[in-house]
Amino acid sequence: MTEVAGHAGVSRSTVSLVLRGSPLVAAETRERVQAAMAALGYIYNRGAATLRAARTQTVGLLVCELNNPFYAEMTAGVDDVLDTEGFVAFIANTAEQPDRQDRFLQRMREHNVDGVILCPAAGTQSELLDRLDRWRLPCVQALRFVSDRGRDYAGVDYQAGMETVTEHLVSLGHRRIAFVGGTLDHSAYAGRIAGFAAAMRRHGLADDLVLRCPLTRRSGAEIADDLLNRPQPPTAALCYNDVVALGLMLGLEARGLRAGRDLAVTGFDDVPEAALSRPALTTVATSARQIGQDAARLLLRRIADPLGPPERIILPSRLVVRDSCGAPSPSLHHRDLS
Numbered sequence: 001m002t003e004v005a006g007h008a009g010v011s012r013s014t015v016s017l018v019l020r021g022s023p024l025v026a027a028e029t030r031e032r033v034q035a036a037m038a039a040l041g042y043i044y045n046r047g048a049a050t051l052r053a054a055r056t057q058t059v060g061l062l063v064c065e066l067n068n069p070f071y072a073e074m075t076a077g078v079d080d081v082l083d084t085e086g087f088v089a090f091i092a093n094t095a096e097q098p099d100r101q102d103r104f105l106q107r108m109r110e111h112n113v114d115g116v117i118l119c120p121a122a123g124t125q126s127e128l129l130d131r132l133d134r135w136r137l138p139c140v141q142a143l144r145f146v147s148d149r150g151r152d153y154a155g156v157d158y159q160a161g162m163e164t165v166t167e168h169l170v171s172l173g174h175r176r177i178a179f180v181g182g183t184l185d186h187s188a189y190a191g192r193i194a195g196f197a198a199a200m201r202r203h204g205l206a207d208d209l210v211l212r213c214p215l216t217r218r219s220g221a222e223i224a225d226d227l228l229n230r231p232q233p234p235t236a237a238l239c240y241n242d243v244v245a246l247g248l249m250l251g252l253e254a255r256g257l258r259a260g261r262d263l264a265v266t267g268f269d270d271v272p273e274a275a276l277s278r279p280a281l282t283t284v285a286t287s288a289r290q291i292g293q294d295a296a297r298l299l300l301r302r303i304a305d306p307l308g309p310p311e312r313i314i315l316p317s318r319l320v321v322r323d324s325c326g327a328p329s330p331s332l333h334h335r336d337l338s
Helices: 002-008 012-019 027-040 046-052 069-084 098-110 127-134 158-171 187-202 217-228 242-254 272-276 288-304
Strands: 058-063 088-093 116-118 139-142 152-156 177-180 236-239 264-266 283-285 312-315 318-320
Touching (some): 002 012, 002 027, 058 069, 058 098, 058 288, 069 088, 069 242, 069 272, 069 288, 098 127, 116 288, 127 139, 152 158, 152 288, 158 177, 158 187, 158 236, 158 283, 158 318, 177 187, 177 217, 217 242, 236 242, 242 264, 242 272, 288 312
Parallel strands (some): 058 088, 058 116, 116 139, 139 152, 152 312, 177 236, 236 264
Antiparallel strands (some): 283 318
């Protein structure tokens, strides 16, 4: 580093700032230092630097459905904040498997990450959080929580969101409404199903038409038959998320039916594709990117102050009305759906 500093005509501390990506260095100076490094063949030994520092400027981000566009948006939000603070995230997909989640957390600990943002896999026990405490590894739960006592958490009000969209369908005249999607129990599922049940019961309507299925587009398409071949088919379907709803709309189309005309369909999350589908999908916006940003800020504060009071950020949801919810079709119960 001393040789690089002499070659570039700057101080050794300036070289150090350039190597750490500090915004305090002018662009011209940074380029001069980088040119000196290239001329001298200098390669920054980050491993040695890590041994000298108390922190690694890295965090773990564990999500449970990496192929879901909602998680991609949330990850982008995490990166927005971490990048401005000079941190990098190691991303892992737990695929809803607690044992896989445990392995990833152990590996992240071995790499000495400064903290983790955890979207807990279904079936995660509160003992995991106790273990992270013993490891002195700061943790923020995001989207779901295993325990909300004395823990940092960033998420959305799932129950209020599902109540709002259920109320909207009831206001359109729907009385037979199905809840579709989800095979695993966790806090996000519990919030959604509680919102659906509360709104239905408020109007004296049955809340027993719950069809569980994997959270994939294919499952949404395949469940169309189950919905519409019932003796008393629903006139509306509330889907756990947009992925299932978009699949259900494809399943209707394959039968010559259309969401909003033959069956009202709603989603949850408002992923970018929701507005672009045909018909456009009525859904509940949950601000995935902002959740990621908030989770990252919570973690950075926890890293800086391990003994500070726990923080919970619960974002409000917002109903986004588009074409797929339509008015109920009076002839639906008389249509030949075979």
